[in-house]
Amino acid sequence: MPDPKPKKEKRGGFLGFVDNLQEIMYGMAAHDMSRYAIRTRASMEHLFILITMGDLIGVPILPPYYSLRLLPYVVPNIATWKRRMLREKDISDAMF
Amino acid sequence: MSLKDVFLQNPNRRYIMFGGKGGLGKTTFSAATAYWLASQGHKVLVFSVDPQASLTDIFQKDIFGKGAVPIMQNLWAQEIDADSHIKNYQGEIRKKILDMYGFDKVPDEIEDYIQAASAEPAMEESAIFDAVVDIVVKGDYDYYIYDLVPLGHALYYLSMAKVYDEWINKITKLREEMREYETMVSRIKREKETDEDKILTELQYIKGRINASSSILTDKEKTAFFFVVVPEEMIILDTQKAAELFAKFDVPIAGYVVNRVLPDELRHQEVPAYLKNRLAMQGGYLEKIKTTLGAQVRGYVPEMERDVTGLAMIEKLAKIMYG
Numbered sequence: 001m002p003d004p005k006p007k008k009e010k011r012g013g014f015l016g017f018v019d020n021l022q023e024i025m026y027g028m029a030a031h032d033m034s035r036y037a038i039r040t041r042a043s044m045e046h047l048f049i050l051i052t053m054g055d056l057i058g059v060p061i062l063p064p065y066y067s068l069r070l071l072p073y074v075v076p077n078i079a080t081w082k083r084r085m086l087r088e089k090d091i092s093d094a095m096f
Numbered sequence: 097m098s099l100k101d102v103f104l105q106n107p108n109r110r111y112i113m114f115g116g117k118g119g120l121g122k123t124t125f126s127a128a129t130a131y132w133l134a135s136q137g138h139k140v141l142v143f144s145v146d147p148q149a150s151l152t153d154i155f156q157k158d159i160f161g162k163g164a165v166p167i168m169q170n171l172w173a174q175e176i177d178a179d180s181h182i183k184n185y186q187g188e189i190r191k192k193i194l195d196m197y198g199f200d201k202v203p204d205e206i207e208d209y210i211q212a213a214s215a216e217p218a219m220e221e222s223a224i225f226d227a228v229v230d231i232v233v234k235g236d237y238d239y240y241i242y243d244l245v246p247l248g249h250a251l252y253y254l255s256m257a258k259v260y261d262e263w264i265n266k267i268t269k270l271r272e273e274m275r276e277y278e279t280m281v282s283r284i285k286r287e288k289e290t291d292e293d294k295i296l297t298e299l300q301y302i303k304g305r306i307n308a309s310s311s312i313l314t315d316k317e318k319t320a321f322f323f324v325v326v327p328e329e330m331i332i333l334d335t336q337k338a339a340e341l342f343a344k345f346d347v348p349i350a351g352y353v354v355n356r357v358l359p360d361e362l363r364h365q366e367v368p369a370y371l372k373n374r375l376a377m378q379g380g381y382l383e384k385i386k387t388t389l390g391a392q393v394r395g396y397v398p399e400m401e402r403d404v405t406g407l408a409m410i411e412k413l414a415k416i417m418y419g
Contacts, residue, residue: 075206
């Protein structure tokens with residue numbers, strides 16, 4: 001997993017005000033968009049693991065030889081992916 | 097055109113394959129061809145993609161899993177040990193996981209997957225496929241002679257390149273789409289760079305290897321595929337069917353070599369009824385081969401007085417095949 005990005009240091013005075021304003025504008029305009037993009041990206045990640053590592057939950061895939069090469073990179077995502085693939089869908093899925 | 101002419105007229109050929117049903121003489125012809133090319137001064141590697149390889153038997157030298165073993169001047173032979181190739185590969189994967197995450201041991205679930213994937217029936221073929229890529233991309237030899245597996249398997253082997261190619265294209269595309277989302281998020285968040293996608297890099301590496309292999313299999317200038325047939329009905333029919341399938345995979349078929357032809361002089365001798373019947377039967381099928389395959393037949397090789405093993409017999413056969 002990549003290291004989390006270091007937080008930007010808070011600046012004071014007028015520059016701080018500009019920073020805050022930027023954050024507010026981002027929150028108003030782009031946060032939703034980026035959240036949506038991140039979610040789509042996460043769904044795709046799960047689809048990707050399904051296609052390459054399907055064997056882990058009994059979906060036969062072709063060809064296992066080269067998917068092994070990818071295994072090290074998806075190790076941290078496997079637990080979440082399995083949970084997602086195997087959980088039953090209910091009404092809350094539509095709500096959240 | 098004789099076999100010899102095929103080689104003389106196509107000096108750019110580098111990859112020679114003999115295919116056909118089991119037990120018709122693929123290994124024998126591979127060995128004899130390798131012997132002839134080596135004696136012409138070319139550097140030759142003959143290698144087997146068959147898990148039950150028989151190069152060890154024909155050269156009477158244990159070469160299984162020992163890499164390229166020198167047989168005589170200019171000639172090397174190699175039998176791929178798929179099992180140990182898979183074991184090493186598994187080891188590399190485990191080591192990578194441990195190194196990447198600093199684990200003491202591979203998590204059980206992941207270990208189970210590594211074990212299960214390696215038990216897949218396709219694994220052995222895939223491992224050999226991968227080992228062959230290693231051998232041919234190095235480009236150390238003038239000629240590579242593939243001693244192929246029997247037809248059904250060979251088709252599988254050939255189609256594997258195509259299946260891999262389609263699979264890898266699909267997932268690479270998906271990965272690239274994912275990448276677009278990632279860069280979009282960083283753009284919105286005004287981050288300068290997104291981390292390199294290691295999976296994409298890995299996919300591109302795999303793609304390169306598969307392309308190297310499939311481009312060889314379909315290269316009309318560098319590759320020649322010969323079918324081995326014997327004058328018997330079922331063999332002729334099966335070979336024709338296989339040839340159609342091979343053509344679909346764009347494999348450049350360079351001709352047919354007929355093996356186990358009973359010596360012609362027997363016809364003019366007093367022979368027992370059993371042999372007479374065999375001669376008549378072969379005569380009929382040889383006619384059939386001439387009418388159906390005609391100009392594509394590169395040679396007729398007689399039934400030898402004994403099985404071909406050891407360099408002396410290989411030399412004898414090479415003389416018959418290449419004059």
